[in-house]
Amino acid sequence: MARAARDVALDEGLSGVTVASVARRAGVSVGLVQHYFSSKGALMQRVFVDLLADVDSRVATIVEQGEEEAASIREMAALGLAELLPLDAARIRECQVRREFHALAAGDEGIAAVARDSDRAFRERLAGVVRNAQRCGEAAPDVEPQRVAQQLWVTVVGIGATMLLDPSLSGTELLRDAVTSAFPHPCGRQRAVM
Structure with missing residues (x-):
């Protein structure tokens, strides 16, 4: 159901x-x-949770494949964050429904809690990505992982919302620029292997 x-x-x-x-x-x-x-509220919360879980699952698959292929953190982050962008028919519809849920959250504390918890968890995972990037040299050692994660999060959310209104926006390029700023250096582990 x-x-x-x-x-x-x-x-x-x-x-x-x-x-x-x-x-x-x-x-x-x-x-x-x-x-x-x-209640309908309980049903709607479940729909939102499931929609967000679908995105999380796709991102996890990208990370698993990237790790198997020894991809850089920059590459995995760009591909994973792109799952939040309206880049094809399925993701366009998914982004539209996520926007509807965010609008609904303004007056529904249950939906708002789901949104806050999901966003917070995603940012925490991103902060972990930044810490990993610091260990392998892709991110500067003096950056604050939480801050970089927040910047990446608001950037991808903003790009996605804008692309829904203006599909001509080059969202993948803008996202790549943001990810490259967060992870400007090559992976030290990849250099060591070569």
Whole structure:
């Protein structure tokens, strides 16, 4: 049912997510949906959590593949952060729905908490990436990992929001510039291997 709710949100937007539409999509009764989700708010929170988990999963896959291929942190960060950008039809729709959720969060504390927790967790992971980059020499040793993570986060979120309004914006180039500023040096481990 949660997958059906997520699919309705992606296909129809948040206004299309109702107990009845989710029941139809899942092929179950309205009563069964109500059994698992006590309110529309609970249903919407689950849709948001699942949408964010999909992005996290794609980013984790990029990191795993990058580590297997001995990619630089700069490369992995650029590819991972690009998952938040509206670069193809699926990600455009995903970004639109995330924006809808952020607008909804202004008046819904449950949705706002999901957004805050997810954003905070992503920034924490980014700070860990910066610390790893400091260890291998890609990031300067004197930068503050939390600050760099916050800068990368607000940059990618801003690029994504702007690209939804102006698809001609060269978002991947702007993101690459930001990532290169955060990780300006080559990886010392790669140099040692060569």
